[in-house]
Amino acid sequence: MPIRKNSDDLTYADVTPKSVYLSRRQLLRAMGIAGATLVGYKLFNRIAYPAATVKAGAKLNVTVKSPFSTTEKENSFDDVTHYNNFYEFGTDKSDPSRNARNFLTSPWTVSVEGEVRKPAKYSMDDILKLAPLEERIYRHRCVEGWSIVVPWIGYSLNTILKLSEPTEKAKYVAFQSYYQRSQMPLADRSGIELPYVEGLRLDEAMHPLTLLCVGMYGETLPNQDGAPVRMVIPWKYGFKSIKSIVKIKLVKGEPPTTWNIYAPREYGFYSNVNPNVDHPRWSQATERRLGEFLRRKTLMFNGYEDQVASLYNGMDLKKYY
Amino acid sequence: MRDFLRKILISKWSKVVVFLLCLSPFVYLAWPLIAFLAWQVEPRRFGANPVEYVQHFTGDWTLRFLLITLSVTPLRKLLNVPDLIRFRRMLGLFAFFYVCLHFLTYIWPDQNFDLHGMWKDVAKRPFVTVGFLGFVLLIPLAITSSKGWIRRLGGNRWQNLHRLIYISGLCGVLHYYWLVKSNHRLPLLYAAILAVLLLYRLGTSLLKPRPQPSPAAAAVQR
Numbered sequence: 001m002p003i004r005k006n007s008d009d010l011t012y013a014d015v016t017p018k019s020v021y022l023s024r025r026q027l028l029r030a031m032g033i034a035g036a037t038l039v040g041y042k043l044f045n046r047i048a049y050p051a052a053t054v055k056a057g058a059k060l061n062v063t064v065k066s067p068f069s070t071t072e073k074e075n076s077f078d079d080v081t082h083y084n085n086f087y088e089f090g091t092d093k094s095d096p097s098r099n100a101r102n103f104l105t106s107p108w109t110v111s112v113e114g115e116v117r118k119p120a121k122y123s124m125d126d127i128l129k130l131a132p133l134e135e136r137i138y139r140h141r142c143v144e145g146w147s148i149v150v151p152w153i154g155y156s157l158n159t160i161l162k163l164s165e166p167t168e169k170a171k172y173v174a175f176q177s178y179y180q181r182s183q184m185p186l187a188d189r190s191g192i193e194l195p196y197v198e199g200l201r202l203d204e205a206m207h208p209l210t211l212l213c214v215g216m217y218g219e220t221l222p223n224q225d226g227a228p229v230r231m232v233i234p235w236k237y238g239f240k241s242i243k244s245i246v247k248i249k250l251v252k253g254e255p256p257t258t259w260n261i262y263a264p265r266e267y268g269f270y271s272n273v274n275p276n277v278d279h280p281r282w283s284q285a286t287e288r289r290l291g292e293f294l295r296r297k298t299l300m301f302n303g304y305e306d307q308v309a310s311l312y313n314g315m316d317l318k319k320y321y
Numbered sequence: 322m323r324d325f326l327r328k329i330l331i332s333k334w335s336k337v338v339v340f341l342l343c344l345s346p347f348v349y350l351a352w353p354l355i356a357f358l359a360w361q362v363e364p365r366r367f368g369a370n371p372v373e374y375v376q377h378f379t380g381d382w383t384l385r386f387l388l389i390t391l392s393v394t395p396l397r398k399l400l401n402v403p404d405l406i407r408f409r410r411m412l413g414l415f416a417f418f419y420v421c422l423h424f425l426t427y428i429w430p431d432q433n434f435d436l437h438g439m440w441k442d443v444a445k446r447p448f449v450t451v452g453f454l455g456f457v458l459l460i461p462l463a464i465t466s467s468k469g470w471i472r473r474l475g476g477n478r479w480q481n482l483h484r485l486i487y488i489s490g491l492c493g494v495l496h497y498y499w500l501v502k503s504n505h506r507l508p509l510l511y512a513a514i515l516a517v518l519l520l521y522r523l524g525t526s527l528l529k530p531r532p533q534p535s536p537a538a539a540a541v542q543r
Binding site: 079094189190 | 448502
């Protein structure tokens with residue numbers, strides 16, 4: 001039983017004024033909400049960022065910090081290596097980290113060919129020495145509506161394209177991934193035609209943001225992230241950034257691209273990140289940055305509008321999605 | 322053997338066991354949170370995108386419980402174990418429980434309780450529309466799942482109302498199929514099971530046109 005004062009001892013002055021008890025209630029409520037939010041936030045972070053366990057790649061000698069880098073918070077190495085779309089190694093996001101473990105990426109050759117005066121075959125050693133390696137922290141937005149921030153390593157694709165001296169007929173660049181069924185037993189279930197192929201218009205490919213990527217987080221690329229060499233085109237949906245490249249071919253006409261072959265209405269050749277043009281099945285207006293609870297607004301050209309919008313002057317982006 | 326099975330099925334503990342089994346996916350989901358709150362134990366990982374993980378997990382279990390609920394009637398008849406009816410309401414209510422969690426993951430982290438945004442999404446995206454429809458159709462079924470409501474509506478009307486679960490199941494499978502990007506194996510598997518369960522009903526109703534006492538009425542009498 002609570003101890004009570006004899007009610008006769010109380011006067012009107014003892015009554016707590018309404019404003020006081022109301023503000024007390026508000027305070028308690030605010031404390032409750034703040035507490036719950038804090039607990040929820042901490043809990044979420046604990047679940048979202050568990051301790052990392054991935055075998056280390058080889059350290060890369062990065063000499064240039066790129067001015068193209070964003071200052072946004074990087075995602076953890078663990079996120080970027082355990083949440084992958086790499087259908088050759090399974091269609092679940094957690095599949096590639098398991099199934100690409102024994103993927104052989106050495107020796108490796110990348111052929112640059114087609115409408116060029118100097119076709120060439122490069123070994124990985126050649127590629128690593130063609131230009132100083134830069135670290136570029138890019139936003140990466142998947143067509144599925146999630147995004148990450150990754151410190152990639154590489155240099156602009158135009159370095160290697162210029163060396164090959166494209167002819168006047170070269171208007172597009174076609175890329176092809178490595179494909180070997182014996183190394184990729186789950187590939188048959190991917191539902192897409194393999195080998196994976198992608199493409200860019202030549203001016204897109206020559207744009208300095210377009211990265212030929214050989215590493216991330218200071219090291220060579222993990223297998224599940226497209227070892228040993230991949231593209232990163234930060235203003236386009238992630239599937240344009242083809243992985244494990246073996247062929248770069250300069251061509252006259254728009255080359256076929258894997259997801260466009262699979263569903264032409266859903267995945268266009270350009271596939272620029274655009275919050276105003278929805279995927280037929282879902283909105284592209286927002287995205288979930290991995291590690292965040294609520295969705296955030298998607299930026300035009302994934303935030304690279306200033307650099308790349310001029311490539312598409314006069315183009316109807318709803319038509320050329 | 323049959324008597325033994327029947328004894329197990331009608332024992333009062335069987336419901337408790339089935340209840341706990343049905344709850345176990347939820348416990349698996351909630352366990353990291355409970356462990357953390359109670360003992361500050363590092364929770365197990367739900368991957369890099371825990372929101373999506375919970376979304377898919379609750380969606381999967383909704384579909385599974387819908388299919389399990391729909392298989393009660395065929396199993397009763399094919400295996401001749403009418404006592405299975407005891408679990409049907411619970412199974413159906415668990416489907417509703419998981420769909421509520423699934424909906425919560427949509428309205429909260431996806432939409433941030435923005436009802437306007439939600440309506441736009443529901444109206445515009447066929448895959449959200451069918452998912453939402455499947456969810457909404459289950460609400461009256463959950464409300465009228467009690468014996469009192471069976472009595473109030475009468476067995477036949479109640480049963481007709483509860484046939485909405487067929488549409489809900491179709492919506493759920495379509496919702497899943499339209500969501501997946503290219504590997505359609507799993508949604509097709511669910512669709513195939515659903516097709517078998519619905520075709521069974523179509524078959525029996527065509528073969529036996531005469532009216533039967535509804536199992537719902539039988540459940541009330543028990």
